[in-house]
Amino acid sequence: xxGPSDIEAVVRGxxxxxxxxxxxxAVAALSQERPMWPRTEFSPGHFxxxxxxxxxxxxxxxxxxxxxxxxxxxxxxxxxxxxxxxESAARREIAEETGIADLVRxxxxxxxxxxxxxxxxxxxxxxxxxxxxxxxVATSSRxxxxxxxxxxxxxxxxxxxxxGLDTAATAGARRLFEILS
Numbered sequence: 001x002x003g004p005s006d007i008e009a010v011v012r013g014x015x016x017x018x019x020x021x022x023x024x025x026a027v028a029a030l031s032q033e034r035p036m037w038p039r040t041e042f043s044p045g046h047f048x049x050x051x052x053x054x055x056x057x058x059x060x061x062x063x064x065x066x067x068x069x070x071x072x073x074x075x076x077x078x079x080x081x082x083x084x085x086x087e088s089a090a091r092r093e094i095a096e097e098t099g100i101a102d103l104v105r106x107x108x109x110x111x112x113x114x115x116x117x118x119x120x121x122x123x124x125x126x127x128x129x130x131x132x133x134x135x136x137v138a139t140s141s142r143x144x145x146x147x148x149x150x151x152x153x154x155x156x157x158x159x160x161x162x163x164g165l166d167t168a169a170t171a172g173a174r175r176l177f178e179i180l181s
Contacts, residue, residue: 002083004030008048008084010132017175022168025115026069026130045118045128049089050076053103054137054175060154061173062138063163066099067150068121072163074172075152076131090134099144106135107179112172117176127142131168135176 008030016023029047052074053062063072073099078088083089087105095101112133120126126144143152155163157177 001136001141002079002085002089006085007132010110011113013108014113015093016113018171022024022115022130023113025111025128029130043127046128047079047086047130047132048076049079049083049093050131050133051073051090051094051103051136051173052133052181053094053098053100054106054135055141055154056138058137058180060099060156061160061176062094062100062143063153064149064157065151065153067148072155072165073169074133075149076133086132087134088135090132090138096163097146097148099146100138100140101140103136104139106137106176108161111175111179112168114168114172116166116168129159133172135179138181 011026011030019067054060055062059067062075064075065071066073075094077093079086079089091101091103094103098135110132114131114133115133116129118127118129141154157173160173165173
């Protein structure tokens, strides 16, 4: 089971390339008295795991259209109690959302740490997701079946601006592309 020391090691192993506000928020969250990875922790929020996934030819990025947020993002989601590492949580989420399970990790640290607000939805209050993003290359470009998302698509790196990615997702994609170049 993933514990606080595991998350702390992953967060502290990351070095922000530019704006460090999200990283600073994640480091501050490590000192909370309550663990910040259960998805039931809303004050102020919880850690999540995602993956920036390059296509086998390393020319495109895998994006999903998020059901609740209604926008394009990298695949990812909540860390579950049976996840052993942040990487295994990211791999599970990618497979659940896109059907892609055969992945090769890129680099030994995160490609992005992002703190972003999640609006209230149903019984969940507004809260913060502290997303820990890992870089991968897929060994196959076959997507599907899709059960958890509306769409999943390989988007050429040069076309990412057309998908309305936020600053954090754009920075994560750029970092993955830099590592692969």
